[in-house]
Amino acid sequence: PGQRGGDEQANDGDNQEASNTEDYDDLCNLETVTEESILEALRQRFYKLKIYTYASNILIAINPNKFLPVYYNPKYVKMYENQPLGKLNPHIFAAADVAFRTMLNRQVNQCIVISGESGSGKTESCSYLIHCLTALSQKTYSSGLERIILGAGPVLAIFGLL
Numbered sequence: 001p002g003q004r005g006g007d008e009q010a011n012d013g014d015n016q017e018a019s020n021t022e023d024y025d026d027l028c029n030l031e032t033v034t035e036e037s038i039l040e041a042l043r044q045r046f047y048k049l050k051i052y053t054y055a056s057n058i059l060i061a062i063n064p065n066k067f068l069p070v071y072y073n074p075k076y077v078k079m080y081e082n083q084p085l086g087k088l089n090p091h092i093f094a095a096a097d098v099a100f101r102t103m104l105n106r107q108v109n110q111c112i113v114i115s116g117e118s119g120s121g122k123t124e125s126c127s128y129l130i131h132c133l134t135a136l137s138q139k140t141y142s143s144g145l146e147r148i149i150l151g152a153g154p155v156l157a158i159f160g161l162l
């Protein structure tokens with residue numbers, strides 16, 4: 001998945017675009033794969049407020065430490081619905097949609113693993129995933145189910161389960 005250079009679909013927040021550096025939305029497209037080139041590619045994207053990048057079907061998210069409305073506008077759930085991973089710009093809603101569709105198509109439970117160091121944004125990412133999954137399953141954006149699932153988070157965290 002992922003195309004090199006293109007970021008046409010979800011770039012409302014890219015007003016600061018000015019870099020000449022090639023923009024890779026999938027690290028698999030890097031010509032040279034080293035720790036340095038990977039970090040540089042992620043850094044260049046982060047400067048443009050592109051916090052999500054693919055490494056094939058893995059989604060890398062960098063904590064922006066501020067709310068980015070461009071990413072979490074409700075229209076994005078709809079936009080990423082039924083789209084193959086990599087067709088549109090990297091996004092956590094794309095990961096949610098793929099898991100949801102695969103579950104429905106194959107009738108097999110799906111699992112999304114969120115990994116990262118403390119403070120990297122796992123809980124926040126989990127909330128966005130649940131937001132997207134409840135919206136996809138209920139076809140509504142003001143779901144009580146989302147509130148109930150998210151409400152269970154702090155209780156699970158107390159027992160070290162989240």
Ligand SMILES: Nc1ncnc2c1ncn2[C@@H]1O[C@H](COP(=O)(O)OP(=O)(O)OP(=O)(O)O)[C@@H](O)[C@H]1O
Nearest residue numbers: 063064065066067117118119120121122123124125
């Ligand atoms: N995608 C994001 N957009 C905006 N802010 C974010 C995002 N991800 C994380 N943050 C900010 O970073 C803070 C820490 O993130 P979060 O609590 O999700 O980290 P964590 O990986 O779950 O940490 P821990 O492992 O210590 O529980 C959040 O409270 C939020 O302010």
